[in-house]
Amino acid sequence: MSQYRIMVIDDEKIVCDMAKMSLEQEGYIVETFLNAEPALSRLKEKRFDVVVTDYKMKGIDGMEVLRAVKRLYPDTEVIMITAFANLDTLIEALRGEVHDFFPKPLKIKELKSSIQRALNRKR
Amino acid sequence: MKIEQKIILSNIFNVALIVLIGIFAFQNLNLILTKLRFVEIADDLNASFLEMRLSEKNYFLYHDESALSDIRKKIDDTAKSIELAKDDIIRVIGEKNLQEQELYLKEYSEVIEEVRRAKSDDIQLEAKLRAEGKKLKGFSESITRLERNAVNDIISNSKRILFYSFWAILITAVVVSHFVSQRILRSLREIERQAKSISEGNFNKIEGIKSNDEFGSVIAAINSMSGELRNREEQLIQSKKLASIGVLTAGVAHEITNPLNNISMIVQTYTELYKKLSSEERIDFMNKVGKEAERIKEVVQNLLDFSRLRKPDLKETDINMVIEKSFKLMRNTIEVSNIDVKLNLDDGLLHVFIDEHQIQQVLVNIISNAVQAMPEGGNLFISTMTGKDKDFIEISIADTGKGIPPEFLPHIFDPFFTTKGEGGTGLGLSVSYGIIKNHKGGIRVESEVGVGTTFIIELPVCKSSGQNKV
Numbered sequence: 044m045s046q047y048r049i050m051v052i053d054d055e056k057i058v059c060d061m062a063k064m065s066l067e068q069e070g071y072i073v074e075t076f077l078n079a080e081p082a083l084s085r086l087k088e089k090r091f092d093v094v095v096t097d098y099k100m101k102g103i104d105g106m107e108v109l110r111a112v113k114r115l116y117p118d119t120e121v122i123m124i125t126a127f128a129n130l131d132t133l134i135e136a137l138r139g140e141v142h143d144f145f146p147k148p149l150k151i152k153e154l155k156s157s158i159q160r161a162l163n164r165k166r
Numbered sequence: 167m168k169i170e171q172k173i174i175l176s177n178i179f180n181v182a183l184i185v186l187i188g189i190f191a192f193q194n195l196n197l198i199l200t201k202l203r204f205v206e207i208a209d210d211l212n213a214s215f216l217e218m219r220l221s222e223k224n225y226f227l228y229h230d231e232s233a234l235s236d237i238r239k240k241i242d243d244t245a246k247s248i249e250l251a252k253d254d255i256i257r258v259i260g261e262k263n264l265q266e267q268e269l270y271l272k273e274y275s276e277v278i279e280e281v282r283r284a285k286s287d288d289i290q291l292e293a294k295l296r297a298e299g300k301k302l303k304g305f306s307e308s309i310t311r312l313e314r315n316a317v318n319d320i321i322s323n324s325k326r327i328l329f330y331s332f333w334a335i336l337i338t339a340v341v342v343s344h345f346v347s348q349r350i351l352r353s354l355r356e357i358e359r360q361a362k363s364i365s366e367g368n369f370n371k372i373e374g375i376k377s378n379d380e381f382g383s384v385i386a387a388i389n390s391m392s393g394e395l396r397n398r399e400e401q402l403i404q405s406k407k408l409a410s411i412g413v414l415t416a417g418v419a420h421e422i423t424n425p426l427n428n429i430s431m432i433v434q435t436y437t438e439l440y441k442k443l444s445s446e447e448r449i450d451f452m453n454k455v456g457k458e459a460e461r462i463k464e465v466v467q468n469l470l471d472f473s474r475l476r477k478p479d480l481k482e483t484d485i486n487m488v489i490e491k492s493f494k495l496m497r498n499t500i501e502v503s504n505i506d507v508k509l510n511l512d513d514g515l516l517h518v519f520i521d522e523h524q525i526q527q528v529l530v531n532i533i534s535n536a537v538q539a540m541p542e543g544g545n546l547f548i549s550t551m552t553g554k555d556k557d558f559i560e561i562s563i564a565d566t567g568k569g570i571p572p573e574f575l576p577h578i579f580d581p582f583f584t585t586k587g588e589g590g591t592g593l594g595l596s597v598s599y600g601i602i603k604n605h606k607g608g609i610r611v612e613s614e615v616g617v618g619t620t621f622i623i624e625l626p627v628c629k630s631s632g633q634n635k636v
Contacts, residue, residue: 055424055427055428057432058427058428061431061435064435065438068438068439099420126420126424127423147426147430148423148427148430148431149431151431
């Protein structure tokens with residue numbers, strides 16, 4: 044069986060590093076990006092199964108990442124992380140067909156099971 | 167003396183002068199009237215004397231007895247007239263002259279009697295009568311002439327006195343009103359200057375004008391107003407800070423949540439991978455936790471610095487040393503940003519009286535603004551020099567960054583004004599401004615879009631301070 048590809052976008056380096064270390068334990072291929080622009084160009088050349096993105100970032104924000112991913116690969120799942128979720132953000136994310144929505148501080152176990160659910164659904 | 171008192175005094179002076187002149191003019195007029203009345207009476211008398219002498223001539227020429235009785239009658243009439251106007255006459259020519267006049271009249275009357283009794287041509291008697299008549303008429307005429315001259319003198323004297331008084335009143339009025347208005351204008355100008363300076367936000371006390379007049383009270387009122395404004399301004403700044411805490415909370419929460427999330431992620435990963443990690447990796451993880459905790463502490467410290475109105479802890483300090491320390495703090499940031507720094511510090515500067523940490527805060531703030539203004543790298547010039555006013559030293563921090571648009575320049579020291587979007591709280595320069603102002607210094611900015619920005623800080627030198635060893 045081929046390995047699943049996971050992309051993590053967050054402007055905090057530690058989030059990227061820790062997510063990569065932890066997710067690689069589950070046997071995923073993980074690529075991380077500190078901002079959305081190079082991440083989106085990478086997506087154009089390579090399909091990922093799940094994209095985990097921060098909501099609040101300089102330049103392109105999480106919501107735009109969600110839309111861009113869905114345009115490119117409708118069945119790639121997007122998981123969004125945000126420090127402050129208000130109802131409007133949540134509704135906008137749901138309409139953009141976000142797979143899951145996590146507040147900070149992030150629980151890695153919950154993230155992992157969410158990714159697992161997303162991958163199961165695709166199967 | 168109060169201005170009001172000065173004006174009243176000068177008015178009293180003028181009014182007194184006018185009243186005196188009035189009294190003087192009134193008395194002169196009365197005198198002139200009396201004298202004129204006398205001159206009128208004297209003219210009548212002179213006419214009578216003339217008639218007497220005519221009759222006298224007639225008698226000698228024609229020996230007309232009736233001429234003598236005419237003279238007799240005239241003498242009686244004249245004596246009666248003199249008796250009637252006696253008071254007026256005495257008042258003008260004095261009792262002695264009147265007595266003399268009456269004596270001459272009596273002598274003349276006696277000679278007339280002698281002539282009547284003699285009833286013959288006596289040449290001696292005729293000559294005596296002529297002489298007496300001449301004396302009588304001559305005396306009366308000379309007194310009349312004297313009085314006419316006196317009237318003329320009084321009139322020309324009055325004219326002269328009125329002329330001088332007119333000028334005295336005019337000059338007093340002009341001089342006094344000139345001095346009073348000069349004083350008022352000078353004080354008004356000073357007050358206007360101070361009011362303008364207060365409206366620009368310098369709530370200084372007016373000093374150097376000591377005045378016991380109305381301006382003293384105005385100055386006291388302005389001083390108390392500016393003191394009150396200063397208090398209010400401090401309260402306002404404090405309450406603005408409190409009001410801003412709501413705005414700040416979101417920013418601060420975001421600032422804290424990120425390192426907190428990092429710590430949480432490190433801890434979770436650490437626990438999960440504990441057995442697979444080497445001891446170096448474990449130490450590395452813990453160091454990362456430490457650094458993130460440090461980030462949180464910094465955010466909290468900044469918030470505290472902002473919300474607390476700390477009194478500066480002033481010490482005599484070498485400003486160049488503070489600049490070098492601040493520069494060391496920033497060196498790393500500056501180097502990774504590809505910025506060349508040129509320090510040009512004047513060794514001969516006088517010491518300043520400052521809170522080193524607060525000034526360092528200001529310098530770090532301005533330097534980091536400069537670094538952020540040059541994302542592509544550039545030059546940063548930091549220099550110190552003695553100010554144009556020798557009581558101040560100047561610190562100049564110039565960058566070759568993107569510059570500040572002219573429409574933003576007036577607002578850059580306003581609290582919560584930021585051009586950095588969400589990246590800035592808009593408090594850095596506002597707090598810096600407050601710190602420099604607390605040090606009785608000044609901070610200003612010159613900027614041109616596309617060329618760069620220069621911040622100039624002025625700090626007062628320490629009185630009786632030591633100089634740097636050159």
